[in-house]
């Protein structure tokens with residue numbers, strides 16, 4: 001099962017690459033982030049429940065963690081149209097969807113996926129248990145109004161039609177694998193069975209969900225690494241690399257034990273639990289992109305990490321490295337330019353080089369940022385306010401899952417080596 005899962009992702013990735021002529025150079029990165037207000041704005045909460053069609057014989061549901069289906073209509077002849085909309089606008093192109101479908105008798109149906117003013121960024125994944133996912137067979141996928149560009153949003157179709165076999169056992173159709181707050185908490189708790197790992201809330205989200213922190217510490221020192229992930233709900237591939245990164249740092253290898261003999265590790269794996277559980281495209285339930293709020297701190301999720309860092313620093317902690325995991329069109333590193341960070345930032349660039357040397361099979365672009373004020377994004381806040389060499393670590397939406405895991409592991413090993421060499 002696992003084998004098929006990884007292999008399918010690999011094949012899918014190959015297909016994706018073949019269709020994108022400039023993919024060899026990879027994603028060139030986004031431009032400078034505009035300064036925007038992060039005061040709360042209204043968001044539309046989706047109706048949650050079950051739709052039934054054809055005399056209660058075909059059913060659709062969005063009523064589960066991370067579910068998103070804003071509307072579904074029957075067009076007759078086993079054809080349906082799904083409407084996927086955002087929590088509010090303006091918003092970037094990351095139309096998340098996740099729903100279940102089943103029927104009283106086995107049949108094949110076609111679903112037309114529409115995304116309001118957006119386009120089809122995420123290739124559909126299918127699951128029968130909500131835990132193990134495989135990409136939809138490409139024979140059952142048709143792009144409509146195909147993109148005219150060669151990369152990113154311009155290269156994907158506006159609408160897609162998918163066909164699926166349904167029966168009494170519901171199947172999940174989702175934009176990426178499901179990692180809602182319950183599944184993430186289970187992962188944290190499974191790691192926290194180790195004696196040197198504890199977990200606690202550092203705050204609450206707007207809808208009062210826990211912002212959980214994982215503390216890896218044997219209580220002997222005051223130097224630490226800070227890691228966060230999932231400010232943006234659909235960015236599951238960044239989360240998966242982060243998960244492997246953390247598991248390696250918490251592992252039983254002599255290298256990891258040596259690392260923990262000198263350093264503590266603080267992790268907030270799910271920065272935006274409301275956004276994730278509501279199936280949001282990007283924002284929290286204040287309608288705000290959290291990764292623009294690290295200057296004014298209008299949102300409770302960012303406030304909780306700010307307060308945590310200030311408390312730890314006033315308790316004598318020195319932060320030696322910070323990483324924020326995200327996903328975008330392809331793997332890319334966003335460090336802070338060396339003209340700003342100088343000697344202090346050298347570890348970040350050494351780290352990127354070392355990971356690249358260990359993983360030559362996939363090219364990863366590096367795009368250093370030359371603007372760090374106003375801080376706005378976590379990486380800048382980490383550096384400006386806490387002197388942390390810091391990076392935004394981006395993984396591709398379609399990066400093969402076995403490679404994500406390998407990259408997270410190698411990234412952890414290389415960081416441990418560099419920190420060891422710093423003493």
Ligand SMILES: [Zn+2]
Nearest residue numbers: 232235326327
């Ligand atoms: Zn992001």
